[in-house]
Amino acid sequence: MSDKMVEIRWHGRGGQGAKTACLLLADVAFSSGKHVQGFPEYGPERMGAPITAYNRISEGRCTIHSNIYEPDYVVVVDETLLTAVDVTSGLKPEGAVIINSDKSPEELKPFLAGYPGKVATIDAGRISEEFLGKNIPNTPMLAAVVKVSGVIGEEQFLADMEQSFRHKFADKPQVVEGNLQALKKSMEEVKVGS
Amino acid sequence: MAIKDRLSGNEAVAIAMRQINPDVMGAFPITPSTEIPQYFSSYVANGEVDTEFVAVESEHSAMSTCIGAQAAGARAVTATSSCGMALMWELLYVAASDRLPITMALVNRALTGPININNDHSDSMGARDTGWIQLYSENNQEAYDNFLMAMPIGEHPAVQLPVMVCQDGFITSHAVENMELLEDEKVKKFVGEYQPENYLLKKDGTLAIGPYGISAYYMDFKMQQVEAMKQAKPVILEVAKRFEELTGRSYGFFEEYEMADAEAALVIIGSSAGTAKAAVDQMRKEGKKVGLIKLRVFRPFPMEELAAALSKVGVVAVMDKAEGFSNAGGPLFADVRSALYDLENRPKAINYVYGLGGRDIKTTDFEAIYEELFRILKAGVTGPVYRHIGQREE
Structure with missing residues (x-):
């Protein structure tokens, strides 16, 4: 069980939706038949303060209830955290860090404390503005995480997300299409460096 | 068919409450239990329950509301944490001594000094002598399951004691974790109606609840509470058996994990037991005979059963997520070590206080604890019994 377990750590700032994205990932992984954990780490809660959230995704139940210190993947929802938080701490070299940024992986590599693994970037803010009309980067980030980690099949992910959007936006179906486009665009656009 | 879902522990307990549809909820919000009355109040607003939700101005009033309602003959619930329960303090004793089987969802949080919103067991451990039954949960499923079992235990005619369900x-x-819910009608059938023999609104009954207990009677009241706590033990097991028939999930006073041939064992309460189980799995792969006991029922304390379960091990570490400042170990250690005293060949026992105010404990910490237990076993010397783990400096 633990051999197949995928552990993900999210870094964001309070109010940006990192916790929401973490819980969304738990939702979609659950829908695809996995065992999931999605939990935020609570510190002094305030808008803009660095926050952390975690996912464990596995075939069988995971009983561990500690934070994640050696993640397979790290997601950075706010690029400015790169100089404030050691985001790649404990990150497995065979994993990847996925950063919300308009820069290339090569440009960000110097800020990653010599992390030897894969660096991926996605301009989730721009995609979100383009398709949703405002900067709410968490759904495009989620798509990039699914693409890079392969933790859920892409088709399955898109189908589950469509269902979840149709449910969530039952009273405003016009936003469903924009959200789906944002996901697809993000999966196409995510840049994976070496 | 069970309903598979993924829910947070607070959602799970709120759903259990909705399915039970209690008569009264008296609650005041406090982190991290706030979501329970919050979700529940939406069920009230949506007409999914017909509970009288009493939005009080303090936890003291929340418990007072529950006491008044339960004494009148209603089924009352509340949810709280930490300082919220501390403000209920005198009423906790009133609820228990008036033999009112109120059900409390306690979301364990550290008590202030310095102020902290994160988890430890200082709130419920401080309330260990109030006369409430205490059930503890490792995960969301257990928080839900324990809440469903609380009323059949507390309301049993031989028991009639309040129950706190801790997570x-x-x-x-x-x-958010995977879990299974029962269908509403199955829950209603399992929990049943609250049918007290005596209550204030009973038409032809004359009853006083909570009168002055002079010295000529007070101790006898206490003896009745003692007897009720004793009677709770078989009832807890009966209810667990009935629950297992319904769900397939088995509960007792505690869970024994890899204990059959264990040489070194832990006794632990709550979510960290799951983390410790992963350490046990890892060390078992390396051929090390380790196991653990996860205590579900702390009050009444299963003294004889726990002693029997630990009678074969060489050494045990008792894990306390509360600091009692006794200078002699935490509250769980005091009870566990006392239980071991009557064994012919009792194991060596040490205490670790851990996880205060949300300090994280990892699988590797548990592996280090087991290694220390093996060192004690090999050397035959216990060394210091009262220890702490996870602090910055030794």
Whole structure:
């Protein structure tokens, strides 16, 4: 069980939706038949303060209830955290860090404390503005995480997300299409460096 | 068919409450249990329950509301944490001594000094002598299951005691995990109606609840509470058996994990037991005979059963997520070591206080504890019994 377990750590700032994205990932992984954990780490809660959230995704139940210190993947929802938080701490070299940024992986590599693994970037803010009309980067980030980690099949992910959007936006179906486009665009656009 | 879902611990307990549809809820919000009355109040507003939700101005009033309602003959619930329960303090004793089987969802959080919102067991451990039954949960499923079993235990005619159902603040209350729910009608059937023999609104009964207990009677009241706590033990097991028939999930006073041939064991409560199980799995792969006991029922304390379960091990570490400042170990250690005293060949026992105010404990910490237990076993010397783990400096 633990051999197949995928552990993900999210870094964001309070109010940006990192916790929401973490819980969304738990939702979609659950829908695809996995065992999931999605939990935020609570510190002094305030808008803009660095926050952390975690996912464990596995075939069988995971009983561990500690934070994640050696993640397979790290997601950075706010690029400015790169100089404030050691985001790649404990990150497995065979994993990847996925950063919300308009820069290339090569440009960000110097800020990653010599992390030897894969660096991926996605301009989730721009995609979100383009398709949703405002900067709410968490759904495009989620798509990039699914693409890079392969933790859920892409088709399955898109189908589950469509269902979840149709449910969530039952009273405003016009936003469903924009959200789906944002996901697809993000999966196409995510840049994976070496 | 069970309903598969993924829910946070708070959602799970709120759903259990909705399915039970109690008569009264008296609650005041406090982190990290706030979501329970919050979700529940939406069920009230949507007409999914016909509970009288009493939005009080303090936890003291929340418990007073529950006491008044339960004494009148209603089924009352509340949810709280930490300082919220501390403000209920005198009423906790009133509820228990008036033999009112109120059900409390306690989301464990550290008590202030310095102020902290994260998990430890200082709130419920401080309330260990109030006369409430205490059930603890490792994960969201257990928080839900324990809540469903609480009323059949507390309301049993031989028991009639309040029950607090504890889960770890944030660690399970705010973590989404897979779990299984029962259908509403199955829950209603399992929990049943509250049918007290005597209550204030009974038409032809004359009853006083909570009168002055002079010295000529007070101790006899206490003896009745003692007897009720004793009677709770077989009832807890009966209810667990009935629950297992319904769900397939088995519960007792405690869970024994890899204990059959264990040489070194832990006794632990709550969510960290799951983390410790992963350490046990890892060390078992390396051929090390380790196991653990996860205590579900702390009050009444299963003294004889626990002693029997630990009678074969060489050494045990008792894990306390509360600091009692006794200078002699935490509250769980005091009870466990006392239980071991009557064994012919009792194991060596040490105490670790851990996880205070949300300090994280990892699988590797548990592996280090087991290694220390093996060192003690090999050397035959216990060394210091009262220890702490996870602090910055030794």
